[in-house]
Amino acid sequence: MHNRKKLLFIMNPKAGVMLAPKNLASIVERFSGSGFLTQVLMTTGRGDARDFAAEYGGESDIVVVSGGDGTLNEVIDGLLSEGLKTPIGYIPAGSTNDFANSIGLPRSIADCVERIISGTPKPVDIGSFNGRYFSYVASFGAFTSVTYTVPQNLKNIFGHTAYVMGGINELAKLKSIHTRITLEPGTPEEQVHEGDYVLGAISNSRSIGGILNLDKLDVDMNDGVMEVMMIKMPKDLIELSDIAASTLGGTFKSHQIETYSAKNIMVELDENTHWTLDGEYEKGSGVCEIKTLESAISLIR
16 A cells, blocks of 8 residues: 555546546545545636645655646646646546547546556647646637637537537627737747737647647647737638638638747737637736746656
């Protein structure tokens, strides 16, 4: 018993269609049978996962998260805030699971458990948004509010479809946001781009919101840079159609779409423009400093 590794299992029981809690006994039994002494902590509200990770992550050999991308975000935030690099195992149980899809995790709970038991911890970059951590995307503008405005019960019932339907509703409310983006500010590589955009996304992911597939951008989740995608305000229905075809088709060849890669990015825009970080609401700021923290976490995959 004294030689067993300590596994901290943080579960959001309300995530997705709530399959993980129904399988809790078999999950813990599998971990125990593989030599882990498992401590289970259930979240009851926002911030719990962060607090659990910060308080108990240093005492554990591995931290396993079951929930959506927002729950994973909290755990990462909690560990990094304490300077911890405890290996993380992820059992995705949300409605879209962008991060899990990006790193190639299995879709079934049982397969994820087996991956955690037999997999290898590998480094993954993490983003910092004005000091707050995010695991895969910081975004503003059209569609980004869908992740936190679609009610949880609809996400649970309709899953990915709820996001798509919410996104279609956003089309009718497109508005331009004048934005100045500085790549690598204060260095010889500094570049400045300025214009009117309907969406901006700084990501370390192969998909966003379960809608945008970024495979064609050749995303490497541990290369020390973030991918920047800016979509210009369409002037007419033809340009809007071009944007839709390019983004939903995953080609990003439209003249209305700008893509860059950079380690550090500064975004200047109206302070009333709110953001989402990994699907969670983030209050706007006139100047947003986004940094890539290379190999910040160790994720089992």
